[in-house]
Amino acid sequence: MADLTSNFIGIKSPNPFWLASAPPTDKEYNVRRAFEAGWGGVVWKTLGLDPHIVNVNGPRYGAIWGADRRLLGLNNIELITDRPLEVNLQEIKSVKRDYPDRAVIVSLMVPCEEDPWEFILKKVEDTGADGVELNFGCPHGMSERGMGSAVGQVPEYIEMVTRWAKAHTRMPVIVKLTPNITDIRKPAQAAKDGGADAVSLINTINSITSVNLDLFAPEPTIDGKGAHGGYCGPAVKPIALNMVAEIARSADLQGLPISGIGGVTTWRDAAEFMALGAGNVQVCTAAMTYGFKIVQEMISGLSQYMDEKGFTSVDEIVGRAVPNCSDWQHLNLNYIAKAKINEDLCIKCGRCYAACEDTSHQAIAMSDDRVFSVKDDECVACNLCVNVCPVENCITMEQLPVGAIDERTGKVVEADYANWTTHPNNPAAKAAE
Amino acid sequence: MDAKALAEGIQAGRLDDDALKAGFSDLHPNLDGHEALVAADRCYFCHDAPCITACPTDIDIPLFIRQIATGTPEAAAKTILDQNILGGMCARVCPTETLCEEACVREAAEGKPVQIGRLQRYATDTLMAAGVHPFDRAEATGKTVAVVGAGPAGLACAHRLAMKGHDVVIYDARPKAGGLNEFGIAAYKSTDEFAAREVDWLLQIGGITVETGKAMGRDISLSDLRDRFDAVFLGIGLGGVNALGAPGEDKDGVLDAVDFIADLRQASDLAALPVGRDVVVIGGGMTAVDAAVQSKLLGALNVSIVYRRGQDRMNASVFEQELAASKGVRIITNASPVAVHGNGAVREIEFEYTDDQLQPTGQTFRLAADQVMKAIGQTLEGDDLPALEGRKIAVTGAGRTSVDGVWAGGDCASGGDDLTVTAVAEGRDAAEDIHSSLMG
Numbered sequence: 015m016a017d018l019t020s021n022f023i024g025i026k027s028p029n030p031f032w033l034a035s036a037p038p039t040d041k042e043y044n045v046r047r048a049f050e051a052g053w054g055g056v057v058w059k060t061l062g063l064d065p066h067i068v069n070v071n072g073p074r075y076g077a078i079w080g081a082d083r084r085l086l087g088l089n090n091i092e093l094i095t096d097r098p099l100e101v102n103l104q105e106i107k108s109v110k111r112d113y114p115d116r117a118v119i120v121s122l123m124v125p126c127e128e129d130p131w132e133f134i135l136k137k138v139e140d141t142g143a144d145g146v147e148l149n150f151g152c153p154h155g156m157s158e159r160g161m162g163s164a165v166g167q168v169p170e171y172i173e174m175v176t177r178w179a180k181a182h183t184r185m186p187v188i189v190k191l192t193p194n195i196t197d198i199r200k201p202a203q204a205a206k207d208g209g210a211d212a213v214s215l216i217n218t219i220n221s222i223t224s225v226n227l228d229l230f231a232p233e234p235t236i237d238g239k240g241a242h243g244g245y246c247g248p249a250v251k252p253i254a255l256n257m258v259a260e261i262a263r264s265a266d267l268q269g270l271p272i273s274g275i276g277g278v279t280t281w282r283d284a285a286e287f288m289a290l291g292a293g294n295v296q297v298c299t300a301a302m303t304y305g306f307k308i309v310q311e312m313i314s315g316l317s318q319y320m321d322e323k324g325f326t327s328v329d330e331i332v333g334r335a336v337p338n339c340s341d342w343q344h345l346n347l348n349y350i351a352k353a354k355i356n357e358d359l360c361i362k363c364g365r366c367y368a369a370c371e372d373t374s375h376q377a378i379a380m381s382d383d384r385v386f387s388v389k390d391d392e393c394v395a396c397n398l399c400v401n402v403c404p405v406e407n408c409i410t411m412e413q414l415p416v417g418a419i420d421e422r423t424g425k426v427v428e429a430d431y432a433n434w435t436t437h438p439n440n441p442a443a444k445a446a447e
Numbered sequence: 448m449d450a451k452a453l454a455e456g457i458q459a460g461r462l463d464d465d466a467l468k469a470g471f472s473d474l475h476p477n478l479d480g481h482e483a484l485v486a487a488d489r490c491y492f493c494h495d496a497p498c499i500t501a502c503p504t505d506i507d508i509p510l511f512i513r514q515i516a517t518g519t520p521e522a523a524a525k526t527i528l529d530q531n532i533l534g535g536m537c538a539r540v541c542p543t544e545t546l547c548e549e550a551c552v553r554e555a556a557e558g559k560p561v562q563i564g565r566l567q568r569y570a571t572d573t574l575m576a577a578g579v580h581p582f583d584r585a586e587a588t589g590k591t592v593a594v595v596g597a598g599p600a601g602l603a604c605a606h607r608l609a610m611k612g613h614d615v616v617i618y619d620a621r622p623k624a625g626g627l628n629e630f631g632i633a634a635y636k637s638t639d640e641f642a643a644r645e646v647d648w649l650l651q652i653g654g655i656t657v658e659t660g661k662a663m664g665r666d667i668s669l670s671d672l673r674d675r676f677d678a679v680f681l682g683i684g685l686g687g688v689n690a691l692g693a694p695g696e697d698k699d700g701v702l703d704a705v706d707f708i709a710d711l712r713q714a715s716d717l718a719a720l721p722v723g724r725d726v727v728v729i730g731g732g733m734t735a736v737d738a739a740v741q742s743k744l745l746g747a748l749n750v751s752i753v754y755r756r757g758q759d760r761m762n763a764s765v766f767e768q769e770l771a772a773s774k775g776v777r778i779i780t781n782a783s784p785v786a787v788h789g790n791g792a793v794r795e796i797e798f799e800y801t802d803d804q805l806q807p808t809g810q811t812f813r814l815a816a817d818q819v820m821k822a823i824g825q826t827l828e829g830d831d832l833p834a835l836e837g838r839k840i841a842v843t844g845a846g847r848t849s850v851d852g853v854w855a856g857g858d859c860a861s862g863g864d865d866l867t868v869t870a871v872a873e874g875r876d877a878a879e880d881i882h883s884s885l886m887g
Contacts, residue, residue: 081488081489082485082488083484083488361552361553362493362497362555363491363493363494363552364493364495364496365491365494367494368494371494380494380495384497404491404556405556
């Protein structure tokens with residue numbers, strides 16, 4: 015059993031799995047059970063000023079599903095906590111007192127004025143919480159009132175509010191970023207400039223999950239109308255991973271701690287976020303879908319993986335894949351692969367054939383008795399056949415060794431690394447010296 | 448176990464109503480909406496799918512399953528019925544485990560194929576329950592076609608011809624249309640009068656007149672039909688039954704399995720149907736299994752199927768064999784009947800073990816039997832028929848016979864398996880060929 019102890023910006027927790035600020039962390043009853051289940055920490059659902067907000071009384075969530083109605087993406091129009099501030103503060107204090115080894119972070123969202131921030135930060139400090147997270151991310155409802163992503167979309171506001179927060183508390187300050195922007199590095203830079211101890215990302219993505227074709231209204235539908243919500247769950251993981259990597263590999267943002275959020279469902283997802291630079295991860299949709307118990311799989315899975323890799327600390331994973339995050343122009347054009355179909359594993363569904371035939375390359379042959387084989391003289395190694403094949407590892411991409419002939423181009427595979435910047439077809443290429 | 452169950456001889460009312468009802472309930476009940484979605488989700492939408500190739504009627508299975516998965520089972524039904532107008536019955540009686548589901552790539556991958564047959568039933572039942580008949584007739588051609596036999600081949604042929612705008616008269620010797628669907632299939636495969644309801648639904652196309660009680664050679668003749676109609680399709684099935692050729696075959700209690708099955712299907716009260724205590728069914732096909740299983744379900748105490756070759760040669764599918772075994776039917780192989788014993792009525796039947804080449808071994812045994820059912824194959828009946836090939840009507844192409852203007856399909860015609868779905872395909876294809884000939 016590997017040591018999963020986490021120390022994120024000085025906040026210690028027995029593992030790097032925190033529950034994100036969301037409905038599962040809205041009250042003491044939940045958070046106690048989450049800790050009993052094994053979660054390393056929680057970010058308490060966002061507190062605001064009294065009078066507390068209200069939620070809609072119709073559906074708050076919409077979803078998309080994969081095969082067998084497996085939930086892949088969840089959309090919500092729920093707002094911040096709809097309970098009085100004092101109730102939440104007392105509960106936070108009570109939980110923290112009983113679980114001193116767990117991380118308790120409090121998410122906050124108040125109007126863009128210094129006084130309310132000063133007011134609420136003092137209140138939170140009295141609870142004994144380990145830190146705060148500034149919610150600059152929620153894209154629905156609160157953003158219409160000048161909070162949430164309305165702040166997160168303006169780097170100047172991020173920097174300003176972060177500065178206030180740092181000025182009025184000794185607690186570590188995490189700034190939660192919205193993905194509803196064009197370049198995630200700009201808000202991250204603003205948070206850093208404001209003195210943030212860390213950023214957390216991503217918050218939810220503006221979304222309409224579906225349209226009711228009888229009512230002609232977006233789902234979830236409230237009395238015949240719908241409003242865009244925030245999208246999360248496994249479907250957003252690729253977007254989140256990229257944004258985490260963008261920050262992690264930015265020279266200007268070097269060293270800015272990241273708490274990774276966005277579709278983390280299994281230990282593997284968590285490890286991927288950490289490999290791309292996240293110091294820990296926050297989980298919401300998976301817990302909302304399957305319950306708190308999933309953390310036990312995350313703990314055992316990450317532990318087994320670390321043991322197999324010989325890692326003794328989670329920090330050894332953090333950022334390990336960042337040096338390999340490159341730009342297209344620097345990818346090696348002399349790396350040549352071909353798809354290979356394992357006939358023993360093949361179940362003869364022909365999806366690889368249909369995909370290759372109808373997409374672009376016509377590089378898979380199909381015999382009368384449904385034996386599928388790759389035409390090396392046509393295969394560009396696009397990987398689509400691998401992606402559509404229902405059987406894991408049935409189709410693989412095999413690298414051509416140096417010296418072999420690429421039957422598609424008739425050229426010998428070269429050992430040298432060569433990328434687009436020096437390619438003869440590139441008008442901007444520098445001439446070889 | 449009460450006295451009725453143990454009573455010797457052929458007796459009615461061996462089981463109470465509840466037991467009969469349970470035994471003869473739907474073998475594969477229709478999927479509910481949730482089950483259908485879960486089952487449909489498993490389809491990979493294969494390219495040039497093996498299941499389509501394996502289907503005698505070439506139903507576009509991946510397409511209809513995708514239509515179910517996207518909430519349009521009515522469109523799925525149309526996809527099925529375009530190719531197979533008796534898709535509802537075929538969903539119930541097709542040996543899918545040796546056709547589409549055997550070919551399903553998930554059978555190769557996991558040993559669990561997509562439940563194609565049950566999904567097909569879900570789609571077709573949905574459409575039929577809505578009372579929708581999604582086909583229209585083309586403009587009237589003024590041509591007339593006689594179809595002899597209202598079984599699967601004849602019905603499929605008639606429907607396609609009517610759709611093309613021809614006027615069709617179907618003649619059938621029995622008092623009801625449906626052929627083997629109505630008279631020759633185990634009751635638990637066609638519950639709630641499904642065969643009759645399907646015929647009524649099929650006839651909604653219009654342009655088809657059904658004349659029952661009209662037998663070839665008795666009430667109608669091929670030459671007469673050729674004179675009165677522009678074309679004739681023969682889908683007369685196999686009316687005769689092979690004999691055992693063993694002494695004592697004429698004793699009371701020895702009957703044809705097809706008659707037992709037909710009587711059972713037409714019975715309004717199963718409790719009134721007599722069945723033996725010790726039933727022996729001779730044969731190795733679907734008819735043998737249908738007769739044996741239903742004997743058991745009626746309350747026969749001991750039921751055996753005796754087949755002259757090895758079990759791997761049985762025409763009944765493995766699924767059917769397992770169904771029989773699960774109901775308590777004993778399957779004895781490599782044994783041929785040599786004598787029926789008894790004084791007036793059968794008391795015992797004697798078999799001789801045979802090797803795989805059907806050579807007698809000299810070793811014999813006797814089984815107690817108060818009822819013996821012969822299910823050793825049916826034969827074509829009638830004279831005045833087109834030329835034969837072997838014991839069936841010779842056909843070339845899409846059912847063309849040796850007689851100009853006469854087509855044939857289904858069990859009476861040469862080639863193809865004797866399956867409902869094959870009969871449908873042959874009837875449909877003959878109709879297309881008849882249409883081309885008439886309009887050419």
